[in-house]
Amino acid sequence: MKARGRTEQLLAHLYGELTPDEEAAFQAEMKRDPELARLLEAEASFDRRFPVGQGAVVSEEALAESRLVLRVALRRESSRRVAGPVAALLERRWRWVAWAVPVVLFAGIVVGRLLPLAGNGTGAAEPGRVVDLRLREYDPATGTVALAIDLVSSREVRGRLEDPEIRQLLTQALDRDLLPGARLAAVELLRHQGARTEIRLALVRALLEDPNPGVRLQAAEALAGQTSDPSVQRALVQVLAGDANPGVRVAAVEALKHGEDELTRRALERAEAVDGNAYVRAEARRLLVMPDEGSRQSEL
Amino acid sequence: MDEAERELILKARQGETWAFERLVRRYDRRLLSVALDLTGDLGEAQDVLQDALLAAYRAFPRFRLESDLFTWLYRITVNLALRYRRRRRRRPEQPGELPDRPTPGLGPEEQVLGEELERQLAQALDELSGQERAAFVLCHRQGLAVAQAAAALSCTEGSVKSYLFRAREKLKRLLGPYLEA
Numbered sequence: 368m369k370a371r372g373r374t375e376q377l378l379a380h381l382y383g384e385l386t387p388d389e390e391a392a393f394q395a396e397m398k399r400d401p402e403l404a405r406l407l408e409a410e411a412s413f414d415r416r417f418p419v420g421q422g423a424v425v426s427e428e429a430l431a432e433s434r435l436v437l438r439v440a441l442r443r444e445s446s447r448r449v450a451g452p453v454a455a456l457l458e459r460r461w462r463w464v465a466w467a468v469p470v471v472l473f474a475g476i477v478v479g480r481l482l483p484l485a486g487n488g489t490g491a492a493e494p495g496r497v498v499d500l501r502l503r504e505y506d507p508a509t510g511t512v513a514l515a516i517d518l519v520s521s522r523e524v525r526g527r528l529e530d531p532e533i534r535q536l537l538t539q540a541l542d543r544d545l546l547p548g549a550r551l552a553a554v555e556l557l558r559h560q561g562a563r564t565e566i567r568l569a570l571v572r573a574l575l576e577d578p579n580p581g582v583r584l585q586a587a588e589a590l591a592g593q594t595s596d597p598s599v600q601r602a603l604v605q606v607l608a609g610d611a612n613p614g615v616r617v618a619a620v621e622a623l624k625h626g627e628d629e630l631t632r633r634a635l636e637r638a639e640a641v642d643g644n645a646y647v648r649a650e651a652r653r654l655l656v657m658p659d660e661g662s663r664q665s666e667l
Numbered sequence: 668m669d670e671a672e673r674e675l676i677l678k679a680r681q682g683e684t685w686a687f688e689r690l691v692r693r694y695d696r697r698l699l700s701v702a703l704d705l706t707g708d709l710g711e712a713q714d715v716l717q718d719a720l721l722a723a724y725r726a727f728p729r730f731r732l733e734s735d736l737f738t739w740l741y742r743i744t745v746n747l748a749l750r751y752r753r754r755r756r757r758r759p760e761q762p763g764e765l766p767d768r769p770t771p772g773l774g775p776e777e778q779v780l781g782e783e784l785e786r787q788l789a790q791a792l793d794e795l796s797g798q799e800r801a802a803f804v805l806c807h808r809q810g811l812a813v814a815q816a817a818a819a820l821s822c823t824e825g826s827v828k829s830y831l832f833r834a835r836e837k838l839k840r841l842l843g844p845y846l847e848a
């Protein structure tokens with residue numbers, strides 16, 4: 368064993384890095400050397416005031432916020448990765464692009480001319496903003512097009528999440544909004560209101576029916592604390608058994624971790640046996656073997 | 668590395684964002700804690716964490732299964748936090764603050780004294796060099812072994828011990844009156 372300097376020995380002792388033999392030798396040295404004992408007491412006094420392992424405390428709110436921001440950032444990153452191959456695919460489909468481009472340009476001009484007419488009494492168009500434009504028909508022979516245009520007018524609503532009007536609007540957004548990003552935001556805002564029956568039911572509908580897997584995943588996470596409600600438990604079991612997206616099934620298995628009833632147990636056994644995703648199978652197995660482990664956060 | 672983590676790593680290496688999210692959830696609390704200890708500011712710590720995890724996601728296809736994921740993430744986070752700290756202009760009127768630590772079992776007076784001590788520690792940490800602060804935060808505040816801290820800081824164990832010793836000497840000098848109280 369290498370001889371250590373006195374300081375290095377002290378630090379190694381304080382941070383628990385001495386082997387048992389080295390610790391025994393250090394204790395013996397301390398008894399013989401009062402100066403070493405005095406130095407140790409000075410260091411120990413510092414450690415009593417500032418104990419080892421007492422790092423900065425992270426609030427649940429800060430952690431939740433960081434996780435949400437990361438999720439959005441990862442989606443953007445993932446989209447950027449997809450854009451390259453998609454652009455290459457589009458380049459190969461130039462034939463339909465060649466005739467679609469002038470049609471869309473024409474449609475844009477038509478829409479642009481329609482909007483200034485709003486409010487001047489001609490009644491040619493509804494006021495509002497174009498949010499979607501769909502080409503229904505195009506006849507090159509006659510040059511006629513049929514377009515479906517979705518217009519919206521917007522108003523700002525301010526309030527607290529506890530306000531009935533706000534909750535109602537968010538629930539409607541969860542059910543009806545065309546944009547998955549808006550439905551995602553609605554789930555995030557409603558996740559702490561799950562104690563209310565109408566919110567819980569809206570989250571269950573999103574879990575079972577939303578076409579976007581990200582929304583279904585987030586709904587599963589939001590319902591994790593509501594498994595005492597049989598409808599929530601049944602929905603999570605159904606999703607674990609049948610959702611096509613492995614991420615959603617992962618969220619479902621994690622949301623079921625506190626369930627110890629027969630229905631949950633059967634669902635976990637089935638997932639362990641037949642799920643197509645190895646992580647889902649491993650998590651289901653872990654929860655079946657050590658149900659208490661499922662409620663503890665993984666630590667080093 | 669358990670079987671679940673191994674599967675998640677394989678999926679994340681293929682670009683599956685849900686797998687990457689699951690992986691980092693095992694460690695993000697500790698990563699945010701060390702970022703907060705190193706920067707002294709919650710907003711900055713959250714920025715550090717996001718940048719670190721995004722950098723990890725981009726580099727993940729090259730992550731080797733035999734490596735230790737936590738140490739790898741820790742190293743990225745610590746390096747970024749130190750870089751943030753070097754870039755930040757010194758604001759003497761706003762010394763770094765660590766969040767107040769609720770301590771069960773203490774009366775109100777002791778609680779206030781404890782909070783004051785944490786504030787004084789945060790100010791004293793600002794006086795350390797980047798490496799001294801990093802060694803103290805990793806080994807003392809976060810409880811990492813010297814070998815782990817050396818891996819996170821990409822330096823030798825001897826260097827970590829040296830930084831740690833210097834950090835403690837400076838902190839004892841700066842916080843002397845509070846230690847004797």
